[in-house]
Amino acid sequence: MTAISPAADKAATRETSIAIAEARARARLRRRHALVIGLRLAILVIFLGLWELGADYNIIDPFFFASPSGIFEQIWSWITEGTSQGPLWLQIYVTLEETFLGFVIGALGGIAAGIILGRNRLLADVFSIYIKIANSVPRVVLGSVFIIALGLGMASKVALAVVMVFFVVFANAFQGVREADRAMIANAQILGASPFQITRTVIIPSAMSWILASLHVSFGFALVGAVVGEFLGAKQGMGLLISTAQGAFNANGVFAAMIILAVMALVVEFIITRFENYVVKWRPAPFNEQGA
């Protein structure tokens, strides 16, 4: 047998060629990133441009479908002159406050209920039927009940947001608890963990990715709950702004409020993603999404 050793003198040239290849690959990635951003902007400009032109030439009736410039003017006048219900920031603040309260209460309740039922078979079997029934009620209908019971103030909107959020978070937390790895639980048990320690150090962390996934969706639901609640009857808020605009056949106003709501949702989504990355920093980095 003869051992064959590769020549070592080529190492230096190999290193420089690797550096060049890496630089090229990085440049290619940068160009692709720029292309994606450019295309996104182009689509936005074309879309708004066609809309505006269509409105100008009356192909799209601006009375019903608004126009980008009209929407912009509407937002501008809300910012500078305030709305018919008072300053714009106050409307945003009211809606956000209702959404947040509903979101936090609903999420905490959902997480607690999910963990308790997930850890206790008997309770889960007993309550599952009631949860199914409650979950099958179209929750928006409850808005009317809450308005009657809790009045036109903040409480009725918060209550509606809570029920919108609760079931989503509960279902995910419950599933997350059930999916917790059996070997991991047995390991903790043999290492000496008490049932409470198992819940705290194994069950909750492993359900966390399920719970966080539901928080993304359910913030949107909380916003829906708050806005619909305001539709049904309120003194302040973005929902009232929309329903006032609707009553006055002000399509620009409806679209303008919609855009403001979308921006609010996006900002909070960004914050939740940040929070998620912080909480589950132990997770392997997901496939790197371009430009996200």
Added chain:
Amino acid sequence: MQLQTMAAQKLSPAAPPADAAIAIDDVTLRFVTPDGHMMTAIRDFTMTVARGEFACVVGPTGCGKSTTLNLVTGLLRPTTGNVRVMGNPVTDISRDIGFVFQVDALFPWRSVIDNVAAGPLYRGTPKAEAYDKARDWIARVGLARFEKHYPHQLSGGMRKRVALAQTFINQPKILLMDEPFSALDMQTRTAMQDELLGLWSELKSSVVFVTHDLEEAVALADKVYVLTAGPGTVKSVYRIDLPRPRVMADIRYDPKFIEIAKVIWNDLREEVQLGQSRGLQTGH
């Protein structure tokens, strides 16, 4: 038996002595499956592990190898017969027991040091002391540079090292291992076997090591239990008189080792064939 001078000495199963570390005495375990059938996992099973002894359990797939370990932890209760650990009947999970799993059972949201410190922390050791111990054990398995890493950042072999440190930090008198190295490649497995024997010789635990790999069993054990195809019972017991300390990379070329492995394999072969033909029939 044609070999008179062989190192594998066949023992006759006898009632366990009172001072054994683990004594499983004539145990049968039946359970009702979710679709309402009675299944016998193991029957008339007797096994003794003396203090400081390394016992391996080999047998065909599905013969109840892992069941024996769960009887010792107390996670399963025998239908008939009794199980004693350090002379006491098994009632709850004993503090003396350590368990290394086949699958990855580390906590992925904890760093290496937090994983290793878990046992002492669960058992109420003060934080500083637990982390000092953890640091010591991480160093012993050669991962001192990786204290702050998360499990997903480590290779399979390194994760097994963490699992060993996590188990050994509790200084278990009884060490149960359920095919712990079966998912590792050959070279890593050999290294891990050496690591295990090193740690075991320091700690003097009594070990039950379940494996489907006969060579692994012969290389590691003082005593090898061969089980029948399910429902499992002890077919035969062999004492392995290979000298210690053993070096895993070399022992498989030792003529004595090969001789022993052949003898036990002759015994095991028909059970494996039986288990496989049954598996094909039932589709498992």
